[in-house]
Amino acid sequence: MKVLFLIVSLYFTVTINLLAQNKAATYRENLTNIVIDNKTSLHIISPEPIRYVDISTHKLVGDLPESHVVRLKLVHDSLDTQENNVADLGVVTIVGESFIAQYNLSYLNTIAQYNAVASFDILPHHTKPITNLPEITTKELHQHALSILNKRKSEPIRQSNNYGIRAELGAIYTVGDLVLLDITYYNATKLSYDMDELRFKIEDKKITKATNVQSIEIKPIWQLYPHKAFKKQHRNIYVFKKVTFPDNKILHIELSEKQISGRTITLKIKYRDILQADTF
Structure with a gap:
């Protein structure tokens, strides 16, 4: 009986932990995807000043030309455009004063030039609030x-x-x-x-x-x-x-x-x- 009780208790503990983890975690498959090409700079526009940016691949370079704008561009020769039709460029993370936003970035060799994303606005449903907010933004x-x-x-x-x-x-x-x-x-x-x-x-x-x-x-x-x-x-x-x-x-x-x-x-x-x- 004690063994059965321990097994049931362990089952509920693991289940609760998994549910809590699922609630707290953000998965890549749920992130908004942005497709770029090798000729266009991508400008991501934030509604508030940007405090931190992380680019998870060396295939991209980025800077902050303005406090509200992140500029990203594919590094020349980082991809073999003849062999790689599609490439995963990882995740870009942008932290503002009161939010964190993350996006999947993809490279598509065959994308029509007019379909490449040139600018992208960070919208409220893309963001997650930061708990340790500043007293005033x-x-x-x-x-x-x-x-x-x-x-x-x-x-x-x-x-x-x-x-x-x-x-x-x-x-x-x-x-x-x-x-x-x-x-x-x-x-x-x-x-x-x-x-x-x-x-x-x-x-x-x-x-x-x-x-x-x-x-x-x-x-x-x-x-x-x-x-x-x-x-x-x-x-x-x-x-x-x-x-x-x-x-x-x-x-x-x-x-x-x-x-x-x-x-x-x-x-x-x-x-x-x-x-x-x-x-x-």
Whole structure:
């Protein structure tokens, strides 16, 4: 009787494990297949920035020409096109901020040129969610940044003027452990301002010649627009990981111009400004 009980228990254990494995596993036969030829580059387009790509064969080369695009191309002479009518090129794996997508890749020598896939969109049903998601994705940051721009501008929290350039801190928002700064630069001169570098540093409020200056530079993890030259106005949203600093220090924002005699303007933000930030 004990032997029978052990056999039944083992049977159910193995069955449950197999069912769990089948539920957790992704099999190649269930993956979407993409057929390419040896003359066309394949561009796979992601709905969000790509963090990782794996190509499982040396017969393909790939790169990321843009943050949302994977480009794949067959390596010349990697296949004998006279003898190999069909070739399995393995699996390409693409990981975004919130998903993983995998595709079977095949080479077909006899495929008509107009039937070769040139671009392919990653669709929701091709993807599998990643469990350890970031607190907020780039897509969500972009939506929050645009909503800030659409809000009615009130009196600036901080502002400064130099060389006909005015800097304004319009608003501060927080979402999760992130801080979003709404900063606008105005140009009252007739010369366009060619932005070179924007640096964010935590420094002492008061600096004397007798003291050593302690400066800690922090960098935004994301910004809405790239830096460029502007004639009248440049408004941008900068995102930082949560940062704390004592009351005797400030967040020093310095914008410099590309010219040799470039104009420089600084904007100083107090920690209490960040503590009074709005939230989404």
